[in-house]
Amino acid sequence: MPELPEVEILVRYLRPLLVGRRIRSVVVLRAKAVRPSTAGEFADAVRGAEIRAVERRAKYLRFELAAVGGAGVRVLLGHLGMTGRMYLQAQDHPRARHVSVVFGLGEDDWVYEDPRQFGGMRLGEDRLQDLGLEPLEESTTEAEWAARLAGSRQPIKVRLMDQSVIAGLGNIYASEALHEAGIAPHREARSLKGEEVRRLRRAIREVLEAAIRTGSSAGLDFAGRGMGDGLFYFGRSPGALDPVEERFRVYDREGQACRRCSGRIVRSVLGGRSTYSCQGCQR
DNA sequence: CACCATGTTCCTTG
């Protein structure tokens, strides 16, 4: 479930369910999920704390925990990797196969599940240190964006996926944003004109906001057995439109026609990742 | 069996 919009949607779902609750128990089923802490250290640090805030930074979930005595605030970061999910469910509910950590909240459990185990939870917020611009942050300036892209000979798409440059875009939305901006993904970052940087910045914002809107209004089933598109956990009724087809303009649409110009959508590989773009309207 | 997958980190090579 992992790029910025999916994390934002998850944070909005979790926040009202978690803020004000106390973590009564912690069960670490996969030690790897809480590295570098040991399972014991992690559980001891979190048990008894009250959840004060649930936020997002880039693709990270950020939880503020207040210790029992109200002493200090501790930060817990979550990253979903490629397949991580989080949800609340009744305490006596049968546990899914790849659950990594269960936080007991009393009536129900806050569950972190991750089949591929590329994600994890960790104490402290060191990981936020080297992140680049937050794309939806209004206060970032045109000049900051331009400076981040100037000078680099890397393909613009690779640059967009570098979390120390702009934080939160992943493989899907990098392709989508470049299509929206009409810029070819293989272009050298430093070759973009001021006007193109402006367009790209706006396109990124639009694509991310549109994805958040779509997910927010989709009636997602966070705890369900994902039978949907692998991004959101839609239950899809037979004959219903494919949500991927509806939401993406280029991603995973190789060989199909562009909805904007009818050009061919092609797949290429940049930075080792599948990249989709329209031959007609991206240059 | 082969290949692909929303991410990040580490290592090697140039």
Next chain:
DNA sequence: CCAAGGAACATGGT
């Protein structure tokens, strides 16, 4: 120092 490429992580879908 930068950049590029590959492998690794672990599991599931087609």
